[in-house]
Amino acid sequence: MKSYKKGPHPRARGPDIRGAGNIMHRFANPNRFMRLSQRAVPWFAALTVVLLAAGLYLALVASPADYQQGETVRIMYVHVPSAWMAMFCYSGMAAAAAVGMIWKHPLADLAAKSTAPIGACFTFLALLTGSLWGKPMWGAWWVWDARLTSVLVLFFLYLGYIALNNAFDDPARGAKASSILVLVGFVNVPIIKFSVDWWNTLHQPASIARVEGPAIHASMLWPLLVMAAGFTTYYLWVLLVRMRGEIVAGKIRALRLRQVHGL
Amino acid sequence: MLNPLLILIRRDLRLAVRQGMDSMMALVFFVLAVVLFPFGVGPEANVLARIAAGVIWVAALLASMLALERLFQADYEDGSLELLVLAPVPMEVVVAAKIAAHWLTTGLPLMAAAPLLAVLLGMEAGGFAGLLAALALGTPSLSLIGAVGAALILGSRRGGVLLSLLILPLYIPVLIFGVAAVDAAAGGYALQPHLLVLTGLLLAALALAPWAAAAALRQAVE
Amino acid sequence: MDSFSSFLNMGGHGGFVWPSFGITVLVLVVLLVTSLRSLKARESTLAKLRGGATETGRGEATREA
Numbered sequence: 001m002k003s004y005k006k007g008p009h010p011r012a013r014g015p016d017i018r019g020a021g022n023i024m025h026r027f028a029n030p031n032r033f034m035r036l037s038q039r040a041v042p043w044f045a046a047l048t049v050v051l052l053a054a055g056l057y058l059a060l061v062a063s064p065a066d067y068q069q070g071e072t073v074r075i076m077y078v079h080v081p082s083a084w085m086a087m088f089c090y091s092g093m094a095a096a097a098a099v100g101m102i103w104k105h106p107l108a109d110l111a112a113k114s115t116a117p118i119g120a121c122f123t124f125l126a127l128l129t130g131s132l133w134g135k136p137m138w139g140a141w142w143v144w145d146a147r148l149t150s151v152l153v154l155f156f157l158y159l160g161y162i163a164l165n166n167a168f169d170d171p172a173r174g175a176k177a178s179s180i181l182v183l184v185g186f187v188n189v190p191i192i193k194f195s196v197d198w199w200n201t202l203h204q205p206a207s208i209a210r211v212e213g214p215a216i217h218a219s220m221l222w223p224l225l226v227m228a229a230g231f232t233t234y235y236l237w238v239l240l241v242r243m244r245g246e247i248v249a250g251k252i253r254a255l256r257l258r259q260v261h262g263l
Numbered sequence: 264m265l266n267p268l269l270i271l272i273r274r275d276l277r278l279a280v281r282q283g284m285d286s287m288m289a290l291v292f293f294v295l296a297v298v299l300f301p302f303g304v305g306p307e308a309n310v311l312a313r314i315a316a317g318v319i320w321v322a323a324l325l326a327s328m329l330a331l332e333r334l335f336q337a338d339y340e341d342g343s344l345e346l347l348v349l350a351p352v353p354m355e356v357v358v359a360a361k362i363a364a365h366w367l368t369t370g371l372p373l374m375a376a377a378p379l380l381a382v383l384l385g386m387e388a389g390g391f392a393g394l395l396a397a398l399a400l401g402t403p404s405l406s407l408i409g410a411v412g413a414a415l416i417l418g419s420r421r422g423g424v425l426l427s428l429l430i431l432p433l434y435i436p437v438l439i440f441g442v443a444a445v446d447a448a449a450g451g452y453a454l455q456p457h458l459l460v461l462t463g464l465l466l467a468a469l470a471l472a473p474w475a476a477a478a479a480l481r482q483a484v485e
Numbered sequence: 486m487d488s489f490s491s492f493l494n495m496g497g498h499g500g501f502v503w504p505s506f507g508i509t510v511l512v513l514v515v516l517l518v519t520s521l522r523s524l525k526a527r528e529s530t531l532a533k534l535r536g537g538a539t540e541t542g543r544g545e546a547t548r549e550a
Contacts, residue, residue: 195440
């Protein structure tokens with residue numbers, strides 16, 4: 001491994017020095033994360049179960065049907081939180097990637113990597129439930145609505161990130177390259193959103209009824225907020241589990257490297 | 264600052280001319296892809312005229328991506344990229360030179376061929392000026408954005424397919440406004456607002472892409 | 486009984502409402518379970534590697550992608 005670097009960053013020690021022993025050193029700080037996350041995981045799990053159970057009850061049983069959309073409005077309670085989480089996860093990935101690049105914090109790269117599949121799942125769900133909502137509302141499974149289209153592009157951005165992250169033999173390379181990609185993508189998301197909105201108003205089909213009402217009633221806001229909170233704790237739960245998995249995988253790699261080098 | 268830029272551009276152009284094939288291939292692909300559409304949608308003249316702008320733009324987008332995979336690959340494989348990283352010239356200048364050479368060898372030929380294809384598809388006469396202006400402002404943005412992707416995939420497995428997955432979503436704004444400009448010109452509407460947006464996109468890409476690509480190259484040879 | 490069947494029917498839109506919730510739950514559960522199982526598998530691999538390293542010295546070092 002070559003390591004030419006002009007003017008090394010003062011904090012650029014750990015992750016840049018490669019070699020069998022140093023990979024262990026790199027996980028010195030994550031050991032504390034392992035202890036903390038072990039304690040936090042059951043709490044997030046319990047919170048998720050309680051919030052999602054309550055949210056599902058509120059969404060399916062306790063909330064009224066919409067006077068315009070009837071019972072299909074219930075799809076909103078999974079569709080809208082999924083779409084929120086899709087954007088939240090992408091912003092979280094960009095923030096983690098920035099922290100990983102600037103401060104070389106090893107946990108930040110793992111957080112970004114572990115967020116990607118969760119965000120991709122939420123994006124997929126937002127698209128799918130949007131399609132299932134669109135059929136009774138708009139009469140078509142797919143409409144080139146500005147928001148649906150933007151979410152579709154977001155889905156491709158997630159897929160690109162995951163593909164790039166896994167495309168290298170050296171996971172450190174994958175983390176660095178995909179951090180740059182997610183930051184470039186993050187700058188582009190508002191531009192894409194703006195151009196898709198603009199494109200959509202240019203080609204607006206006349207038959208689309210706007211889905212959102214003027215102001216959402218409290219009886220519908222509560223299920224929505226509880227479901228969104230449940231999705232958030234679910235995200236944190238799975239994020240911690242996946243990050244733990246990544247750290248263990250790193251330790252396995254380090255041990256194997258040590259065996260290969262005969263240390 | 265300017266001198267090394269020109270030297271690097273000349274070097275890349277000379278390499279491109281010597282190899283010759285890459286930009287020819289992109290051009291042939293562009294023409295072929297457009298020619299396929301009448302077979303797909305039928306030879307009806309008004310349908311073809313209606314979709315001409317979109318077809319030409321999508322084909323140009325894909326064609327400009329073909330040569331991208333090789334943008335840094337050869338220099339990465341033979342080690343000259345490492346020398347360029349160590350050279351006193353800032354990496355951003357090296358990247359800018361590479362992008363300029365890429366545009367001169369693919370974007371420019373595509374622009375030259377586009378009016379011919381517009382004739383084949385029966386585009387409205389008014390649209391030609393819009394097409395050329397939009398391509399002139401849009402294809403450099405494609406080269407700039409694409410360079411970031413080309414730098415990111417260095418040393419990865421399955422580079423080509425990966426590259427398209429990374430950069431095609433980022434091309435969407437250029438596509439939208441590029442097509443809108445041609446449609447506006449063909450329909451007799453004002454062309455200027457679209458060109459201004461395309462200019463804005465170009466300036467943003469010009470300001471950000473060389474830095475992102477240079478950062479990607481540095482971590483690739485690190 | 487009647488209220489239950491009307492609950493399932495969802496005003497004639499049961500075919501859209503229930504798949505939305507069902508697929509959402511399915512996707513989230515699958516993601517959770519695969520994450521948990523991969524963590525478990527890796528933890529046991531690590532334990533085995535550590536045990537193997539102390540007992541048999543340098544065991545066979547397999548490289549994983």
